Structures are given as C-alpha cells and as structure tokens.
Amino acid sequence: MIEYDAASAEVRAIYDDIMATRKTDWINNFWKVLAHDPVTLRRTWTSIKEIMAPSALDPLTKEMIYLAVSATNQCGYCIASHTAGARKAGMTDEMFAELMAVVGMANETNRLASGYQVEIDDKFKT
Amino acid sequence: MIEYDAASAEVRAIYDDIMATRKTDWINNFWKVLAHDPVTLRRTWTSIKEIMAPSALDPLTKEMIYLAVSATNQCGYCIASHTAGARKAGMTDEMFAELMAVVGMANETNRLASGYQVEIDDKFKT
C-alpha cells in the first residue's frame, strides 16, 4: 500500500481530491493499493467521482445500490467499505435491514425465474 | 403457465391479492409458472409483499435495488420485469441511467478489490 507520504505528486493530488470530495482526512486501503497503477487509480477515481455525485439519484440511494451489488457479488472488502459509506450518507439500521431483505429476495427470485425458464411477458418487452 | 380461469381457488386468491396489491389487472408469467407449486407461489408472494411494502425505504428505491441485483446477476426475465416495475414506481430515464452507471461501477470495483487482494481497513470493521 502506498501511503500519502510515500506517494508521487500525481498520486497525492488524487488522494487530496478523494479526501476533499468525501470530506474525510484519510484514504482507505482500496486506493492505496490501486496507487501502484496511477493510470487505473486516476481513471477509477474520476469515474466514481462522476457517478456518485448527487444528481437524479441522491448519494444515499447510490451508496445503497453499490452495497446491494457488493452483497450480491459477495465481495468482502466492498461490503465493508460501502456499508460504512452508506451509513455515513444516512442509512439507518432499519434501512440497512430492508436493503438486505430486498437483496436476498431478488437473488432468490432471479434463480426461480431462470430455473423455471419463465418467458418474458410481451408487456415487459421494450 | 396456469391462467386465472384454470387456477384453483387457492391460486386464484393469490392472483387476486397480487393484482389488488399492485393495482393491476393482469398477472405476469413469473407467477403463472410458479403456480405449478402453490406452496412456493404462496411463500414467495407473501415474502415479496412484505419486503416490497413501503416502509423505511420507499417503493421506488426498493424496485431500483431489485433491478440492480437482477442486472448484476444478468437475469433476463428479472431485468425486464423490474425495469417495468421501477418505471411504474416513478423511475425516470435519468434515474435508470444513473442506476446502471452505479451498478456497472460497483461490478468493476468489486473485482479490483478482490483481484488486488485489498485488506479491510480497521475503520470498516464492525
């Protein structure tokens, strides 16, 4: 992991932008590891910054969607970091519980639909 | 698929509840196929009805989370049906585009975190 003090000016500028955007004073491990590849670090951060900015969907909804995907993929790191991110954005215990309930149910019915080979209704066709 | 007219009284009662709860006058194929197993039909509908009811998370957010999971799992039927469900609950074109952007990015960084074997930050540990 590349710590702030050991980082190049290029990487440090990205770290600064991450902390300023997120209003925090530390960098989590994901970025410190990605910093070994400054091109991917820059592209990934720039993309996330653009995607997660408040717009038609509010930041809390976006963080919960991020967490829903991470739980579906069972990515341990991402579940931990985006649970923290969603909590910071305002997710309550009750919201978290409901989010998990929806994620669980969706994963169940996804397989029922596939396993039963259900055909798409004409009304659902775009 | 078991159509309404051919359904048993038990299945018909569930169909009626689905239509009443969703304020629609038709049943989509998923339920008509599940109806071959009335036990699973009843349990799945009862669970979904409980999970998707408005509560700490509003119905639109829940439908978008359902769609995020379905897109991650690449379940064709579920993507089609929950895109329709989310639109009915108020999802605009712009919201859909942002939802997909978050889903795509989360799927990307889930693999970067795993592939780079990033360790969970102490601050993220529960």
Added chain:
Amino acid sequence: MIEYDAASAEVRAIYDDIMATRKTDWINNFWKVLAHDPVTLRRTWTSIKEIMAPSALDPLTKEMIYLAVSATNQCGYCIASHTAGARKAGMTDEMFAELMAVVGMANETNRLASGYQVEIDDKFKT
C-alpha cells in the same frame, strides 16, 4: 455443429460412447459444438462420464445437483439440458419444485450471510 456423419473417427467414437452410456440415440448440441475441439470433447466427456456414474450418490441426486448449479449460474442451455436429464433420471414435478425452492432460498441466505458479514461459528470450523 458437427453431425455424426461428418465427424472424424475419433469424434464418432466419443459420440458412440455418449449414446451407449446414456442409452439414447441422439447427441445434443453441446457435444456437437465441442467437437470442434476434439481434445476438450474427449476430456469433458471422460470427466462427466466418471463423475456422473452411479456411486455414493445416485444419478438422480447428481442430476439435481447439476441443475441446482446451472440455475444458480443462470445458464440457459444447462438449465434446459439438465432439467431434461434429471427428469429422465426420475425427477418428478414435486421434486423439481422442491429443488427450485431450495436453490432459491440458498441464493437468498448466501447474500444475507455475506451482507450482514456473519462470522463463521467456531463449531463450523474444520
């Protein structure tokens, strides 16, 4: 797809063994496509023949496990072919319904366990 009549002697011998082992008089598309790579055709068939032979687990149980995996992965071809395979091995409508119920539930609780970051009980550690 490489049909029997157009197949090389090497491929034809494998086709013959597939039909003899499965007591059928036709070859399904999976093998006809794999036949473009005789090395993979031979290795895959030899492996499947060894794995699916009756032993500590009976053929029906094995086919249902195969179908459970295919439904979880949402592989359309594999769901179709192994549903047929399991039916041929004796899977009734009721068994199929119960199989799908277990597959659906497992996919749900897999995500609840991960999303809630549940730690493994000491009693479960090997």
Added chain:
Amino acid sequence: MIEYDAASAEVRAIYDDIMATRKTDWINNFWKVLAHDPVTLRRTWTSIKEIMAPSALDPLTKEMIYLAVSATNQCGYCIASHTAGARKAGMTDEMFAELMAVVGMANETNRLASGYQVEIDDKFKT
C-alpha cells in the same frame, strides 16, 4: 449478535423453534445477526423451515443442494454451515467428494455452453 438471554420474547420464541426443529441446543451466528431485524428473522426462518422439511426430497438431498449452491456462490459462511448441516443429515466423506466433483464440473460446463454459444436443442424445449 443477539444472544438468547438478551433476546426479546419474539426473537426467543424463534430461537426455541429453531433449536426444537433442528434438535440442537445452540443457535448459530446467522440467526443471532439476523435477529437485529425480527421481521426478516421470522420470515427467513419460517421459509427455511417449510422448504427444508422432509417431503419429496429427503433432508440430506436438500442439504447437499444447499451446499452445492453455496459452493457455486463461494459464500464462506454458508459453505461452513451447510457442510456441517449436510454431515449431520448423513453426508459421508465419499458423498461430499462426489458432490464437489459434480459442482465443479457443472461450473465448468456452464461456461463452455455459454462461451461456445450453444443453442438449446428442440428436444429440450419445454
């Protein structure tokens, strides 16, 4: 995690039913964590109790299918808990080895079928 002594009467009743149904004297972590959301705890337990009860498929077969899905999804907690569950239901070392062999092979051929874009045989169409 919510221990038995700290649980509400509602949660305690579910814990009692879990122990009685499974003929054990302890509760595994999954339920203790889910207990933070009594609604999901109740719904999940009620569903699992219904699904896993002996019926057309015996309990051992159901536990092995649960394990097959968990291994396919690579859910660490679920693999550990359902390996224990299947062993308790009678899975021998030999059965476990064969189960894993089928799970591995199914995951392999699922990708061969998709990667080679194999079309579903007419005979497999429902």
Added chain:
Amino acid sequence: MIEYDAASAEVRAIYDDIMATRKTDWINNFWKVLAHDPVTLRRTWTSIKEIMAPSALDPLTKEMIYLAVSATNQCGYCIASHTAGARKAGMTDEMFAELMAVVGMANETNRLASGYQVEIDDKFKT
C-alpha cells in the same frame, strides 16, 4: 438505439472516435443504446479506449481476457461481441478452444477450492 444520423454532435463525435480507433465503419448496438446517456457513453468509451490500447499486454491478449470474463459471467451480448473482437485481433480457432478450456477449468477449480475450504498457502501471501 440512437443511429448516427439521429445522434447529437456530442454523441456523433464519440461514434467517430470509436470507428476511427477500431478501424471500422459501423457502430455496434452497445454504444447505440448507451447513447441515451451521453455521460455514461463518453466515460465508458474513454475508459475502454485507454484500457484496450496496446501496451504491456497486446490487444489480442486483452480481447481474450475480456472474453474470458464475459463467458464466466455468461453475458450473451458480451460473449458475441468480444468473440468477434478477439477474432479480429487474431484469435484462431485453436486459440479460442484453448481459451474456453482454461475458462472452464478455472470455473471448476474456483469452486473446488471454495467448497473444500482450502486455506491460502503462506507462500502465496503477498
């Protein structure tokens, strides 16, 4: 889908860059659909252009890795488009067959490693 003639100047400029970079005279459906969200269209194309450019890994290797991921995820569209992309970059029938063999085997042993709960060797720890 947004065709070239109906596209805004912004989208058309991206279409032009895609065709110039790929030395083709047509745009595939993926981009025409993404064009409904010019922000995602631009970000996705810019990222792919950067990632897929020749560098330490040659374009053929990159296309084959893209196809390996798509086959693992069983994304029908992506398998079709990246099979075409890899062929254009020089993938022979023999290379494709070997690629699929590795993808299949990796998907198998991924589950054997997880299902058997294999611990990471100290020598593999970073």
Added chain:
Amino acid sequence: MIEYDAASAEVRAIYDDIMATRKTDWINNFWKVLAHDPVTLRRTWTSIKEIMAPSALDPLTKEMIYLAVSATNQCGYCIASHTAGARKAGMTDEMFAELMAVVGMANETNRLASGYQVEIDDKFKT
C-alpha cells in the same frame, strides 16, 4: 491436508508429477486437500496438466486468463495461487495492472449490456 509423507503411493505419484511438471519442490494446499478424494485429484490434475501445457496460447497468457476468471468469481484462494503462478510465468507489475483493468472493465460492461437489454448485432451472430 495430506502431506507427501502420509500420502498413498497413488497420491504420491501425482504429487511427484505436479512437482516435476511445475519444476517446484512443494505441493500447494489445493492438492493436499483434494487428495482426500484420489479420483478427483487425479482427474483434476490430469485435466489441468493438459489444459495448461504450452500450445497455441503460451503459459503466461493461460495463467492470466485463469487469474481473470478467479478475480471475476472472487475466489480468494485461486486469486492468490494464480497470481503467484502468473508471476512465475513472467507477469510483470505492469501486466498485472493491465490485466486487472481489463477484468474490471469487462465486469462493468457485462452489466451495462445486460441491464440495458442490448440485442446482439446481426454481424456478431455466428
């Protein structure tokens, strides 16, 4: 885990072949665990030996494809072991970074293609 000294002659012969083929003097945990099922040990090793041998694709490319699949599936053991394997076969830091970039991007666009329900272009149809 079954160590060399405790292994049967049959297992020991496979261990010897693994070490000779890979030009190493140790056996990693995966094989020591699989050794509990000599049939699966033999079949898996024979298959991997055949698949990973140099041919139309060089060993480095094959190891990187193996790693791409393992990162996509988020198999911790497999990521660790095949990162080591790819490094031994010549993967540089730069190559690893590019590999991860492609894997991440492919996982992203796989979901964009599915979520947007993009139809396969006629030109991509085989």
